[in-house]
Amino acid sequence: MVEKSKENTSADEDSKWGGFLGKSYLVDALETKFNNEDYEKYVVPETGILGGIKTSVEDAVMRAKKILSNKQYPLRIFIYPWFPKETEAVFRGTMGTAFWANTFHLYIDTNNFSTESLKDTVVHEYNHAMYFNHHSPFEQTILNAIIMEGLAENFRDEINGKNPSPWATVIKEKEVESHLEKIENDLDSHAEYGDLYKKIFYGIGEHRRWLGYSLGYRIVNSFMSLHPDVKWGDLIKLESTKFLQEPVHENIET
Numbered sequence: 001m002v003e004k005s006k007e008n009t010s011a012d013e014d015s016k017w018g019g020f021l022g023k024s025y026l027v028d029a030l031e032t033k034f035n036n037e038d039y040e041k042y043v044v045p046e047t048g049i050l051g052g053i054k055t056s057v058e059d060a061v062m063r064a065k066k067i068l069s070n071k072q073y074p075l076r077i078f079i080y081p082w083f084p085k086e087t088e089a090v091f092r093g094t095m096g097t098a099f100w101a102n103t104f105h106l107y108i109d110t111n112n113f114s115t116e117s118l119k120d121t122v123v124h125e126y127n128h129a130m131y132f133n134h135h136s137p138f139e140q141t142i143l144n145a146i147i148m149e150g151l152a153e154n155f156r157d158e159i160n161g162k163n164p165s166p167w168a169t170v171i172k173e174k175e176v177e178s179h180l181e182k183i184e185n186d187l188d189s190h191a192e193y194g195d196l197y198k199k200i201f202y203g204i205g206e207h208r209r210w211l212g213y214s215l216g217y218r219i220v221n222s223f224m225s226l227h228p229d230v231k232w233g234d235l236i237k238l239e240s241t242k243f244l245q246e247p248v249h250e251n252i253e254t
Helices: 021-030 036-041 046-064 087-091 113-130 144-161 174-183 195-202 211-226 240-245
Strands: 076-081 092-102 103-108
Touching: 021 195, 036 195, 046 076, 046 113, 046 144, 092 113, 103 113, 103 144, 144 195, 144 211, 144 240, 195 211, 211 240
Parallel strands: 076 103
Antiparallel strands: 092 103
């Protein structure tokens, strides 16, 4: 998942504030994930839990790097506690956000998280972090965001095994064209983290929940099946409109 900050920074600047330029931006980002009541619930995890998290993150990153990497800047991952609501149980204790190149945040419910989900989240956000080496986070459109999420979910499939996430499969291939028609006038709109983005990706309003993620997953998967020789290093660089130049065809049994 991707959220935009008020002011981002490049991958080579000071990482004191979670990759942000200052404390206030980091505080703003963290307050979207937990509040003062959550602070009171926090208990420092046991050493074994922290060690397991570190091992899982490193393992996922190493496997991802074998297929896609950027050597110009170091990869920076910032990990924070998370206190998910009941409605967020589907994420199995982990959440992530990417802001710009080679940097992302992980949020983990250390009392109840799935190692599998953690690795899936790492790989998904890693793909976003690589994507921003070739596409500006400040010029994202709704279509860019749809394709970017589709790339991340297909990358997760390739690295961790084909077991699509719930948000990737809420619509079928045969439904892609009709849903694209419904949001056709919004595709070139800026993908600020506002009402339009929330409607298309989170189902706040007339659209199905997670529509943007599922559209991206289906579109990118179809493109990859039609162009099996295109490697990830090239896929990640393609303009979003390239993925729409061919009709989506059915190729996933989900």
